[in-house]
Every structure is written in structure tokens, then in C-alpha cells.
Amino acid sequence: MMDAIKSVLRRPEAGSILSLIGVVLFFVLFGGASLGTLVGAASWVNFAANLGIVAIPVGLLMISGELDISIGALIPAGSMTTAILTGYYGLPIGVGIAGALTVGVAVGLVNGLLTIRTSVPSLIITLATLVAMQGVVLSASVLLTGTASVALTAPGWAKFLFGQLIGGSHQVIIIWWIAFAVIIGFVLHKTRYGNWLFAMGGDRVSARNAGIPTDRMTIALFVLSAVSATFVGICQAILFNSAQVSGGMNFIFNAIVSVVVGGVLLTGGFGSVVGIFVGTITFAIVSQGIYFTQIDRNWSNLIIGVMLLVAVLMNQSFRDLALYFRPRGKRSLPREPANP
Amino acid sequence: MNDKPAILELKSVNKSFGPIDVLHDISLRVRAGEVLCLLGDNGAGKSTLIKTLAGVHKPTSGQILMDGQPVTFTGPSDAQGRGIATVHQFGGTFPLMSIGRSFFVGVEPTKGWGPFKIYDRKRANEIAVKAVRDFGITRIDDGDRLVGGLSGGERQSLAIARAVYFGARVLILDEPTAALGVKQASHVLRIVNESKKRGLAVVFITHQVMHAMTVGDHFAVLIRGAIADDFRKGQRSREEITDLMAGGETMAGLEAQVEGYMAEHEGHPPSFQVLEGSAAP
Numbered sequence: 031m032m033d034a035i036k037s038v039l040r041r042p043e044a045g046s047i048l049s050l051i052g053v054v055l056f057f058v059l060f061g062g063a064s065l066g067t068l069v070g071a072a073s074w075v076n077f078a079a080n081l082g083i084v085a086i087p088v089g090l091l092m093i094s095g096e097l098d099i100s101i102g103a104l105i106p107a108g109s110m111t112t113a114i115l116t117g118y119y120g121l122p123i124g125v126g127i128a129g130a131l132t133v134g135v136a137v138g139l140v141n142g143l144l145t146i147r148t149s150v151p152s153l154i155i156t157l158a159t160l161v162a163m164q165g166v167v168l169s170a171s172v173l174l175t176g177t178a179s180v181a182l183t184a185p186g187w188a189k190f191l192f193g194q195l196i197g198g199s200h201q202v203i204i205i206w207w208i209a210f211a212v213i214i215g216f217v218l219h220k221t222r223y224g225n226w227l228f229a230m231g232g233d234r235v236s237a238r239n240a241g242i243p244t245d246r247m248t249i250a251l252f253v254l255s256a257v258s259a260t261f262v263g264i265c266q267a268i269l270f271n272s273a274q275v276s277g278g279m280n281f282i283f284n285a286i287v288s289v290v291v292g293g294v295l296l297t298g299g300f301g302s303v304v305g306i307f308v309g310t311i312t313f314a315i316v317s318q319g320i321y322f323t324q325i326d327r328n329w330s331n332l333i334i335g336v337m338l339l340v341a342v343l344m345n346q347s348f349r350d351l352a353l354y355f356r357p358r359g360k361r362s363l364p365r366e367p368a369n370p
Numbered sequence: 371m372n373d374k375p376a377i378l379e380l381k382s383v384n385k386s387f388g389p390i391d392v393l394h395d396i397s398l399r400v401r402a403g404e405v406l407c408l409l410g411d412n413g414a415g416k417s418t419l420i421k422t423l424a425g426v427h428k429p430t431s432g433q434i435l436m437d438g439q440p441v442t443f444t445g446p447s448d449a450q451g452r453g454i455a456t457v458h459q460f461g462g463t464f465p466l467m468s469i470g471r472s473f474f475v476g477v478e479p480t481k482g483w484g485p486f487k488i489y490d491r492k493r494a495n496e497i498a499v500k501a502v503r504d505f506g507i508t509r510i511d512d513g514d515r516l517v518g519g520l521s522g523g524e525r526q527s528l529a530i531a532r533a534v535y536f537g538a539r540v541l542i543l544d545e546p547t548a549a550l551g552v553k554q555a556s557h558v559l560r561i562v563n564e565s566k567k568r569g570l571a572v573v574f575i576t577h578q579v580m581h582a583m584t585v586g587d588h589f590a591v592l593i594r595g596a597i598a599d600d601f602r603k604g605q606r607s608r609e610e611i612t613d614l615m616a617g618g619e620t621m622a623g624l625e626a627q628v629e630g631y632m633a634e635h636e637g638h639p640p641s642f643q644v645l646e647g648s649a650a651p
Contacts, residue, residue: 220488220489221480221487221488221489222478222480222487222489224489225467225471225474225475225478225489226475226476228464228466228467228471229464229467229472229475229476232464232465232466232467232472233464236464236475237475237476239446239447239450240475240476240477241447241476241477242475242476295466299464299465299466299467300466349466352516352519353465353466353516353518353519354519355515355516355519
């Protein structure tokens with residue numbers, strides 16, 4: 031039993047699981063929230079799903095040693111592209127979705143190519159594309175439609191796939207989020223590509239010397255994160271039957287906090303998809319679950335700040351635990367004399 | 371021993387970066403089962419020489435030969451493909467990866483088929499642990515341990531074992547003992563010996579003369595980008611080599627000065643100022 035607990039503690043997601051337990055306990059014990067209502071509530075799950083689809087690729091980029099904050103502009107870019115193409119020009123919804131995903135691919139390629147071709151940190155590059163894309167989305171919207179908010183109506187199948195409310199409350203994007211997490215989790219932890227990501231985050235030059243196509247991997251990751259952000263935008267446009275040029279900026283910090291709470295090392299080389307997943311849930315519960323408590327909503331940011339610090343400190347000590355761990359008593363091979 | 375053909379040979383290699391000449395007329399040869407020690411102070415051109423051997427830099431003029439045939443490395447991976455492996459000062463460079471995972475970076479063993487080809491953790495761990503234990507590092511027994519938790523010597527050993535496992539014929543060790551304690555350094559030296567016994571050609575770069583003399587068969591002293599001396603085991607004493615590396619008689623002179631001072635001052639070593647002052651002409 032103790033061994034099982036200890037082996038969980040050495041994993042990257044240990045801090046996020048403890049944070050989640052801590053936050054839920056805090057809400058139940060001091061906020062007077064009922065555990066049943068909290069778990070069953072749709073609000074934080076919907077929030078987590080939208081955030082989680084962006085947080086997973088942001089976490090992958092962080093593991094590989096990069097950062098992408100342009101996602102903040104790509105969520106409205108995705109929903110506006112869908113709404114303008116489908117709602118304003120009356121094209122089929124399939125065209126709208128394809129157009130939005132193309133915008134994602136294009137911006138992801140720009141981010142990726144600039145990152146591998148220049149020595150500018152990806153934080154700065156994606157800050158530039160973030161601001162630039164905000165300008166593009168606003169100008170294009172005003173230029174093409176004369177307004178900053180466009181309505182659309184999606185046909186039944188699109189509504190079913192991307193904008194459905196399951197049981198009248200849970201957005202269908204929750205299923206997309208879980209499926210995405212399972213697939214990416216498999217790729218990161220079970221395939222060689224995952225190993226390449228960890229190696230790139232550990233030491234890019236050595237990874238390249240070991241024959242890993244670091245440039246192609248970096249571009250693919252930036253494309254993945256940009257496409258994921260536009261996907262969230264598409265789902266929101268179809269769900270709400272309209273799109274606005276604003277919004278999405280909160281996602282930047284929310285995603286980074288979720289990923290860091292989830293045990294991903296900011297400098298790269300360490301992390302897990304389970305951690306990112308749990309980190310996102312924890313974040314969502316703090317920011318949305320607070321409505322189910324008697325705690326004033328305005329305190330939630332304070333809780334997030336404290337939680338972030340505590341989680342990072344925990345992650346650090348668990349990482350050390352993992353580093354200096356040596357199994358005692360257990361020997362997989364017989365001992366040999368030190369000097370043969 | 372001398373008549374064995376050299377695996378890797380440099381023939382009057384020059385390297386300059388723009389107007390700055392870094393390597394002058396370097397000629398070296400490394401044979402199978404032999405350790406060539408490259409000695410030199412900081413800034414003597416050791417790293418440029420290593421990078422030229424490892425395919426990072428192309429010589430401005432001169433020739434590189436492998437097994438007697440002239441070769442041109444297109445890049446570090448080309449040199450690696452031909453069996454030249456470089457192990458840097460801190461060995462494993464992925465501190466937060468497990469031993470098995472870092473051992474197989476880029477060439478991960480997999481099992482399964484199609485899109486479900488998964489990384490074979492068990493096999494990777496077994497091979498990695500066995501490879502490093504074969505070099506006599508028996509403290510490593512769990513492939514799931516993170517590389518960052520190993521001692522400096524163990525990391526070096528892991529890196530060397532990895533290079534050998536993947537078919538290296540020439541092992542370039544860049545200051546492998548520089549950051550290590552006495553015991554850890556002796557681990558690494560033992561592994562250098564073991565590599566030599568297995569028939570590898572080893573280029574051992576160091577400025578620690580004692581370590582060089584423990585394992586070296588052939589020595590080259592590098593001063594300001596040129597080979598100042600080239601000799602075989604037993605042809606020079608430690609003092610001679612140290613003096614040469616430091617650029618002449620300074621070391622011996624300093625020692626005599628300290629001894630003289632101590633004799634005059636009841637065994638107290640001189641302060642730095644005293645030495646500085648008296649050293650001025």
C-alpha cells in the first residue's frame with residue numbers, strides 16, 4: 031500500500047491529483063458545497079472541456095520546450111471564420127469548418143516555421159501572432175460583414191457533433207476532450223513519438239543528433255495547438271449560433287496554469303497527459319465550482335494563485351523524489367562483483 | 371601495436387574561422403584498442419579539434435581518413451553513422467528521462483503493429499541495464515530510474531555504454547572526468563580501459579594529466595591550436611607534461627618558488643600577493 035502511494039507520488043501528475051483533492055475538500059469543508067452537486071454540475075465540466083482541448087497541445091509544446099499563446103486569438107478566429115463563411119455567405123457548414131481549420135493550420139505553420147528558423151523564443155513569436163491574428167480577425171470581420179458579431183445556423187448533424195447539449199446541460203465537446211486526451215495520452219506515453227518529445231524538451235541539440243526530426247515535430251505541435259484552438263472556436267460558434275471577435279484571451283493563462291498545475295515542467299522534458307487533464311479539472315472546479323459554495327466568487331483568483339504556487343512546489347519535490355528514487359531490496363538482476 | 375592500421379587519422383588538418391586560425395597542421399592517428407589522450411589547457415583548441423573529428427566542423431584544409439580512406443563528414447550524424455561517437459562532459463543529457471528511454475532516444479524498440487506500435491519499455495530497460503552492467507557499473511539495476519538521479523560517473527558510463535551498444539568504433543570522450551570526484555573518476559577510467567579492451571579506438575580529452583597517464587597509450591599535447599608534443603606511454607614524466615601544457619617552465623618554477631618560501635618561513639605556504647610580487651621581473 032505504502033509502495034503504491036509512493037510510486038504514484040513519483041509520477042508527474044502527483045501534484046495535480048493532490049491539488050484536486052485539496053480544492054474539493056476545501057470547497058466541501060469550508061464552502062459548504064455538497065460533494066454530489068459539485069460532481070454532477072455541468073458548468074465546470076463544460077468549462078474544463080473547452081479549456082482542456084487547448085491545454086493538452088499547449089502542454090505538449092511545453093514538454094518539448096516551447097510555448098504557444100496565440101491560441102487566445104485562434105479561438106475567436108475559428109468561430110468567426112465558421113460564422114462568416116456559413117452564416118454570412120451562406121456556404122455549407124462543412125466549408126465553414128474546413129475554412130476555420132485551415133486558418134488554424136496556417137497560423138500553426140507560421141508559428142512553427144518562425145520558431146525553427148529564427149532564434150526568437152516561441153513565447154515572443156506566438157505573442158506576435160496572437161496580436162496580429164486579433165487584428166486580422168477584427169479587420170476581416172468588419173471589412174467583410176460590417177460588424178464584429180455574426181450569427182449562424184448549423185444543420186442537425188453539425189449541431190449533433192459539435193454543438194449538442196447532452197441531457198440539456200453537458201456540451202458534446204466533453205466527449206471530444208476525453209477522446210483527444212486518451213489519444214494524445216497514448217501517443218505521448220506509449221509510442222516512440224512521445225519519447226521524442228521528452229528528449230526534445232530535455233536537450234534539443236542532443237535530440238537532433240540522435241536522429242529525431244526536431245523541426246518537423248515542432249511544426250506539427252504548433253499546428254496541433256492552433257488547430258485545437260480553432261476547433262474549440264468552431265464548437266462554440268455552432269453551440270451558441272453566433273460568433274464574436276472578442277473572447278479567448280482568458281484561455282491563454284487558464285491553459286498555462288492548468289498545464290503547470292498538471293505537473294508539466296515549464297522548461298520542458300517532464301509531464302504527463304493525465305496531469306494536464308487533472309490540472310484542467312482542478313482549475314475548472316476552482317473557477318466554476320466556487321458558485322456552489324458560500325465563498326464569494328471574487329476569491330476564486332486568489333485560490334487559483336495559491337493553488338498554482340502550492341502545486342508547483344509539490345511538483346518540484348515529487349520530481350526530486352522521482353530523481354533520487356532507488357528501489358530498495360528489489361533487484362532485477364543478480365549482483366556482480368564491481369570489478370570484473 | 372604500431373603496425374595496426376589507424377581507424378581514424380588526421381593529416382595536416384587546418385581549421386580557421388574567418389581570419390582566425392584555430393588549428394594548425396594537426397596530424398593524429400587513433401588505432402583500435404588504443405587510447406589517445408589529447409592534453410591541453412583551456413583555449414588550446416581542444417573543442418574545435420573534437421568537433422572536427424565528430425563532423426561538426428569541416429577542416430579548412432587537410433584530410434580526415436577512416437580505415438585509410440579519405441572521408442568528408444557531411445554532419446555530426448554522418449560521423450555517427452560511420453561509428454564515431456562523442457560523449458560530452460555531463461554524459462546523459464536528458465536528466466528527467468528514465469535510463470531505458472534515454473538509452474534508446476531516436477531508436478526506440480517497439481512492439482505491436484500499425485498505429486498501435488508501442489514503445490517496448492521492458493525490453494529497452496533490460497538492454498540498457500545490461501549494457502551498462504557489462505561495463506562493471508553494477509549499481510544500475512532499474513531501467514525506470516531517471517538519469518538525473520545517477521551520479522556523474524554513472525551517467526558517463528551510461529553514455530559510453532550506449533555509444534558502444536550502438537556500434538561505435540571510435541569513442542571521443544570530452545573531459546569525462548573533469549567534474550567528477552576521485553572515486554567517480556576512477557569508475558570512468560575503468561570504463562575507458564574496458565572500451566579499449568573491447569577493441570575501440572578512444573580519444574580521451576582532458577587536462578588532468580594523472581587521468582591521462584592512467585589509461586593513455588599515446589599522448590598529444592595541444593598548445594594554441596598546434597601539436598606541441600606527441601609521445602607514447604612512458605616517454606615523459608607527469609611534471610614534464612604539466613609544464614608543457616602550462617606553456618613552458620612556469621609550473622616547475624612556481625613549485626620551486628613555493629618550496630623556497632616554505633623553507634624560509636617555517637613551513638607556511640606563501641600568500642598569493644607574495645608570489646605575484648616576486649614573480650614580477
